[in-house]
Amino acid sequence: MKEKRTGRPREFDRDEALSAAMHVFWKQGYDGASMKDLTAAMNISGPSLYGVFGDKRQLFMEAIDFYANRKACKPLEVFETEPDIETAVRKFFYEVVEYSTMSISGAKGCFLSSCVATVSGELVGVEALLKRAIFDTDERLARRFELEKARGVLPDTFPSKIRARLMFDLRQGLVFRARAGIEPKYLLADIESNVGIILG
Known part of the structure; x- marks a missing residue:
């Protein structure tokens, strides 16, 4: 047997x-x-x-x-690895549009906003994980800005944490519009303005 x-x-x-x-x-x-x-x-x-x-x-x-924890979000990966900060911010937003509109798997946008946030108040423990993930993302974005300040690329007065949160929020707005079916060309048209807002 x-x-x-x-x-x-x-x-x-x-x-x-x-x-x-x-x-x-x-x-x-x-x-x-x-x-x-x-x-x-x-x-x-x-x-x-x-x-x-x-x-x-x-x-x-x-x-x-x-x-x-595995850096699964492609926009964050390119933002942290692209040497030039202006290009890094630009690529960040391009990646957001791409993964929100062109995913072959059918999974669109950021996992946190597209899926996790929708059940945050329904499943025990999810809200705490979501908050931690958002704060961790803010910190990762801010760290890159702080690095550029230390290198002298960004001025000492650059508000790293504020711009990090704004960058995250602009990303979420692009994801929301993409999931509503707005064509990529309209989302891409705003990228240069977003770069100016973040680094200006």
Whole structure:
């Protein structure tokens, strides 16, 4: 008689599974993501999902952490790695428009605003994670501005934290407009003005 196998798959990769689950939630929303959809995307069985991640809510919470802690947001990545600050700000907004309108997977915009924020008041613990992710994003943006101040590229009087929050809010506005179906050409037309607002 064959021994029944339980628990996680032999070749299980937690990060890959979380990334797959995150994209299902991102595309379909928390309520719209069924366990069948999640297990299929993660390539694991139902018992394995429960054994490793607990229930659907806990998987969602881990997906939020994964997104926030693995630098999963492309606009932030390009902003932190592009050497020239003006180009970095410009690329940040271009990436926002691209991932909000041109995603092949169907997951549009920022995971936090497109999916997580919609259930913030409904699922226990999500609001706290969302706040932390927003504050962490503000800090990452502000750190880059502070670095440019230390290099002498930006003036000492540049309000790094205020501009960081404004940059985040402008991003959210672009995402909102994109999800409403506004064409990319109209969103792209505002980028130069946004760059001027942030660095002016």
